[in-house]
Amino acid sequence: MLRLREKRFGRFALFLLRFDSYIAISIFDDSLAEILIMTTKIEGTDSPVAANLAKRRKWLTAVGAVVAVGALAYGGYFAVSASRHESTDNAYVQGNIVQITPQVSGTVIAIGADDTDFVKAGQDLVLLDAVDARVTLEQAEAQLAQTVREVRTLYANNGTLAAQVRLREADVDKARSDVAKAEDDAQRRTALLRDGAVSKEEFNHTNAQLASVRSGLVAAQAALAAARQQLASNQALTDGTTAETHPSVLRAAARVREAFIALHRTALPAPVDGYVAKRGVQVGQRVAAGTPLMAVVPLRSVWVDANFKEGQLQKLRIGQAASLQADFYGKKVDYRGKVAGLGAGTGSAFSLLPAQNATGNWIKIVQRVPVRIELRPDELAAHPLRVGLSMDVSVDVRDATGKTLADAPRVQAVASTAVFDDLLHNADERVHDIVAGNSPTHATAAAAPTDVRKVAGTPKAPAAVSAL
Secondary structure, eight states, rough: HHHHHHHHHHHHHHHHHHHHHHHHHHHHHHHHHHHHHHHHHTTOOOOOOHHHHHHHHHHHHHHHHHHHHHHHHHHHHHHHHHHHHEEEEEEEEEEEEEEEEEEEEEEEEEEEEOOTTTEOOOOOEEEEEOHHHHHHHHHHHHHHHHHHHHHHHHHHHHHHHHHHHHHHHHHHHHHHHHHHHHHHHHHHHHHHHHHTTTTTHHHHHHHHHHHHHHHHHHHHHHHHHHHHHHHHHHHHHTTTOOOOOOHHHHHHHHHHHHHHHHHHHHEEEEESSSSEEEOOOTTTTTOOOOOOOOOEEGGGGGEEEEEGGGGGGGSSSSTTTEEEEEEEGGGGOEEEEEEEESSSSOOOGSSSSOOOOOOOTTOOOOEEEEEEEEEEHHHHHHOOOOOTTTTEEEEEOOOOOOOSSSSSSSSSSSSOOOTHHHHHHHHHHHHHHHHTTTSSGGGGGGOOGGGGHHHOOOOOOSSSOOOO
């Protein structure tokens, strides 16, 4: 890692300073030795000490030259390497922290997982008391069954009312025939009365009969109009629909779906695979909808946010390779990743209280921008990381042809779950069973409300339930 090389270079420079001091002291000692040699030469004697000091000076000079050449070479390598990499130790592991919150209120009766436990998607984590929800579902199912029968009665009444209309039409036809006959008799009686062939009494009787049949015709016509109006009114309730698509049935079916979903929401499943953290719920606790109960962290999909200084972003590009080390594992584990994107702003810009720089006492502070680093799933599986761990990051910036900002929207969802997909489908199946069970051809197979626990699949407590 580049930062580790910086630390080593610092320690090496300190060693050079100490070594130079040692050489200076040695040179000072050599000066004293030269004075002694001159003194011995003046006295006409050769000292073995002078020869040893001369050899020592030559050896130290050679060592100093080698060290200087090595320092220059290392410095050149460091300068070249620094131009190819950008590194920081201001980097931390981040991940999705999935909060488990109820969608309905209720009393906790079971807890299926605790902190540090691994859970699978769909596994029940918390169960709420479902008695009230079950009773509501039974009432909704009974209401739906009754509504289906009432609506089918409407369709059956159409045939009955149509038969009554036909009967009233026959009555009208008969009344018209009676009126025509009575009018013909009255006309003949009138002619015979003028000739004296019939009595006045018989003539009056014929006219009375004519008035009676005419009244019968009016009554028959009124009855026919009433029958037709009743048929039209009943048909208005059923036209364009079937027993399954009638508005009354649909409304009752919606209540069943709502109650069915509310019942199943008393069980809180894990949306994703992961590890439980921050469990704060207790058995017997009354919780409201939206209350955080615990969290599930999928550690196999974590990433790293590396906070680079703004001066380091010049060569950073999306897709560049990165090498990482975690303090959790030390130098023995190296992670390989790539730059997924650069943040849209500095960390201070999104803080709760952004900095106010338009002041007279302004002091420039170097800003940092978060850079997301994607990690390889196989390396995460071999050496799992935890959210919040510190990381050392080095990005290879030699290839600066990439982009600094994404220019296309993401095609796939960042995160998703399928544990709730079948809930509405199961509710629809339950509605279909009730409607079919209350049809004329399935009257004997009508589902009783007491069967709801078998059909609706009431959530059961997990096999390992803790009363923590």
